[in-house]
Amino acid sequence: MAGVRRYAAARDAMAAVAPDLRSPLMPFFPTTWRAWQLPLFRLAGRVRTPAGRGVTVTERRVGEPVVRVLITTPTEGQGPRAGVLWIHGGGFIIGTPQMEQSGTARLARDLGVVTVSPDYRLAPEYPFPAALDDCMATLRWMRANADELGIDPDRIAVMGASAGGGLSAAVAQRSHDEGIPLRAQVLVYPMLDDRTVLREDHAGRGRFMWTPSSNRFGWTSYLGHAPRRSDAPQYSAPARRDDLTGLPPAWIGVGELDLFYDEDVDYAERLKASGVPCTLVTVPGMYHGGDVSGEKSLLLKDFHPSAQAHLRTYI
Numbered sequence: 526m527a528g529v530r531r532y533a534a535a536r537d538a539m540a541a542v543a544p545d546l547r548s549p550l551m552p553f554f555p556t557t558w559r560a561w562q563l564p565l566f567r568l569a570g571r572v573r574t575p576a577g578r579g580v581t582v583t584e585r586r587v588g589e590p591v592v593r594v595l596i597t598t599p600t601e602g603q604g605p606r607a608g609v610l611w612i613h614g615g616g617f618i619i620g621t622p623q624m625e626q627s628g629t630a631r632l633a634r635d636l637g638v639v640t641v642s643p644d645y646r647l648a649p650e651y652p653f654p655a656a657l658d659d660c661m662a663t664l665r666w667m668r669a670n671a672d673e674l675g676i677d678p679d680r681i682a683v684m685g686a687s688a689g690g691g692l693s694a695a696v697a698q699r700s701h702d703e704g705i706p707l708r709a710q711v712l713v714y715p716m717l718d719d720r721t722v723l724r725e726d727h728a729g730r731g732r733f734m735w736t737p738s739s740n741r742f743g744w745t746s747y748l749g750h751a752p753r754r755s756d757a758p759q760y761s762a763p764a765r766r767d768d769l770t771g772l773p774p775a776w777i778g779v780g781e782l783d784l785f786y787d788e789d790v791d792y793a794e795r796l797k798a799s800g801v802p803c804t805l806v807t808v809p810g811m812y813h814g815g816d817v818s819g820e821k822s823l824l825l826k827d828f829h830p831s832a833q834a835h836l837r838t839y840i
Contacts, residue, residue, distance in 0.1 A: 535551060535552035535732070535733075538729070538732035538733065539551060539552070541729065541732075541782060541810065542733070542782065542810050542811075542812060542815070543808075543809065543810025543811060543815075543822065543824050544810075545821070545822040545823065545824065546810060546811055546812070546815045546818070546822050546824065546825075548818045550818075551733050551812075554733050554734050557736065557738040557739060557742070558616070558618065558738070558739045558742040558743065559742070560649070563618060563619060566619045567619050567621075567647070570615070570619055570620055570621045570623075570624045571621055571623065571624075572623070572624070573623040573624075573626050574623070574624060574625065574626045574627040574628075575626070575627055575630075576597065576626050576627065576629075576630035577627070577630055577631075577634075579599060579600055579601065579630075579633075579634045580597050580598060580599055580600060580630045580633045580634055581597070581598050581600055582595060582596070582597050582598075582626065582630070583595075583596045583598070584596070587662065587663060587666040588659070588662035588663070588665075588666060589662075590646075590659075592643050592644065592645065592659045592662055592663055593622075593643070593644040594622070594641050594642060594643045594644065594663055594666075595622040595623060595626065595629070595641070595642045595644075596639065596640070596641050596642075596674065597626070597629045597630050597632075597633045597639065597640045597642075598633065598639050598674075598675065599633050599634060599637050599638075599639075601637075602637050603675075604639075604675030604676065604677075605671070605675055605676055605677040605680075606637055606638055606639050606675055606676050606677065606680075607636070607637075607638045607639075607676065607677060607680040607681070607682070607708070607836075607840040608638060608639045608640075608641060608667055608671075608674065608676035608677070608678075608680065608681045608682075609629075609632060609636075609638050609639070609640045609641070609681070609682050609683070609684050609836070609840075610640075610641055610642075610643075610660065610663060610664050610667060610681060610682070610683045610684070610693075610696065611625070611628075611629050611632070611640045611641065611642040611684050611685060611689075612642070612643065612645070612660055612683065612684070612685035612689035612690075612692045612693050612696070613625045613642060613685065613686075613689050614685060614686045614687030614688050614689040614690070615647070615687070615688055615689075616687065616688050616716070616735065616739065616740075616742075616743035617647065617648045617656060617688045617691075617716075617743050617744075617746060617747040618647055618648055618649070618742070618743055618746050618747075619647065620647070620688070620689070621644055622642035622643065622644050625642065625686075629642055632684075632833070632836075635833060636833060636836055636837060638676075638836070638840070639674055639675060639676050641663060641666075641667050641674070643659050643660055643662075643663040645659035645660055645663075645692075646659055648743075648746035648747040648749075649745075649746035649747075649749070652746065652747055652748060652749035653747050653748055653749065653758055653761045654758070654760065654761070656692060656747075657692060657695050657696070657699065657760055657761075660692055660695075660696050661696060661699060661700070664681070664683070664696060664700060664705065665705070667681060668681070668705070679706060679708075680708055680840050681706075681707055681708060681840075682707060682708050682709040682710065682711065682773070682836055682839065682840050683696045683697055683700075683707055683709075683710050683711070683773075684710070684711035684712075684713075684832075684836075685711075685712070685713065685715070686713035686714060686715075686814075687713070687714055687715065687716050687735070687813070687814065688716045688743065688747075689713075689715075690712040690713050690714060690715025690716060690717075691712075691715045691716035691717050691762075691763060693710055693711070693712055693715065694710065694712055694715055694717055694763035694792070695760045695761070695763050696710075697710040697763075697772050697773055697775075698760055698763055698766055698772065699760050701771055701772055701773070707773040708773060708774075708839045708840045709773050709774050709775070709776070709835060709836055709838075709839035709840055710772070710773050710774070710775045710776070711775075711776045711832050711835060711836060712775060712776065712777045712778075712789070712792075713778050713779075713816075713832065714778065714779040714780065714783050714785050714789065714813055714814070715763075715777065715779075715785065715789060715792075716740075716743070716785060717762065717763050717764040717785065717788050717789065717792050718762055718763075718764035718765070718785075718788040718792075719744045719748060719752035719757055719761070719762040719765075720752060720754060720762070720764075720765075721740060721784065721785070721787070721788050722737070722740055722741045722744050722745075722751075722752045723752060723753075723754055727784060729782070730781075730782050730783060730784050730786055730787075731782075731783070731784030731813070732782070732812065733782070733812040733813065733815075734812055734813040734814045734815070735783075735784055735785075735813040735814070736784065737784065740784060747761070748761060763792070764788050764791070764792050768799070769795055769796050769799040769801060770799045770800055770801070771801075772796065772799075772801050773801075773839070774801065774802040774803070774835070774838075774839050775793070775796050775801060775802070775803040775804070776803070776804045776806070776831065776832050776835035776836075777789055777790075777792065777793045777796075777803065777804070777805050777806070778805075778806040778807075778808070778828055778831070778832060779806075779807055779808070780807070780808045780809075780810070780811025780812055780813065780815050780816075781807055781808065781809050781810065781811065782810060782811060782812040782813075782815075783811065783812060783813045783815075784813060785813065786807070789805075790805065790807070793805040804831065804835055806827070806828060806831050806832075808824055808825065808828060809824065810824065811824065811825075816828055816829070
């Protein structure tokens with residue numbers, strides 16, 4: 526009966542989803558995160574998705590405090606290659622590099638790049654700036670060990686989805702301010718603005734996968750306090766930055782039913798207005814993370830290829 530009630534409650538919201546992006550599991554996606562759920566989901570995140578052929582995956586520990594990183598290298602061709610700092614998603618509260626290993630392997634095969642993905646510290650145990658510090662430490666390590674990794678230190682991009690996209694945007698901002706060059710940034714439905722938590726009307730967005738209540742829990746865990754309109758620490762919420770000039774060329778993709786739609790479109794428009802080359806791709810009828818379950822959807826035939834084309838252009 527509980528399952529029937531959940532389906533009935535989700536019927537109208539599911540009708541707005543593109544037919545080939547619908548999943549029978551959608552009504553059972555988590556709608557509200559609680560601290561007691563984290564150990565179970567973090568354990569599930571330790572399972573590796575398959576890398577497949579054509580790549581080798583190695584593990585290193587870098588920095589202080591130590592950050593575990595997964596390195597995915599194509600088996601064919603020779604370096605020096607471009608490098609991609611790949612930052613996993615998970616709302617700042619869950620996720621691991623191995624959970625997204627299929628994606629890093631696909632990128633390494635298709636583009637001939639080396640991907641490096643940090644197992645950054647998670648909130649709420651480690652609030653901002655722990656995760657960003659770990660990502661920056663990984664970027665510095667990539668540059669310092671470029672010969673060993675077989676990459677060109679001047680051909681590095683940053684890429685991530687959801688919270689990983691938000692961290693990628695923060696890395697792009699901080700690396701610019703610290704004089705560390707990046708060739709490009711790829712932000713897949715990025716989590717950019719804590720002030721979205723403070724909005725009351727989301728125009729029907731955020732019904733699946735990542736909801737307004739989940740967003741409140743994620744941002745509160747990351748910031749160490751509930752979001753407030755007055756301020757947030759520098760780099761914690763990239764959408765709050767006023768001056769976007771000089772940032773690396775960006776690709777931003779988001780579904781039109783995604784809770785992050787407005788903040789992502791606004792950030793893309795502001796990047797363009799600041800003179801930063803930016804490609805914005807929006808997908809009608811797609812909710813947050815809908816590209817994972819709807820990988821074969823015709824609506825998505827250009828989504829990930831467009832992101833790869835952006836990387837090919839700039840790295």
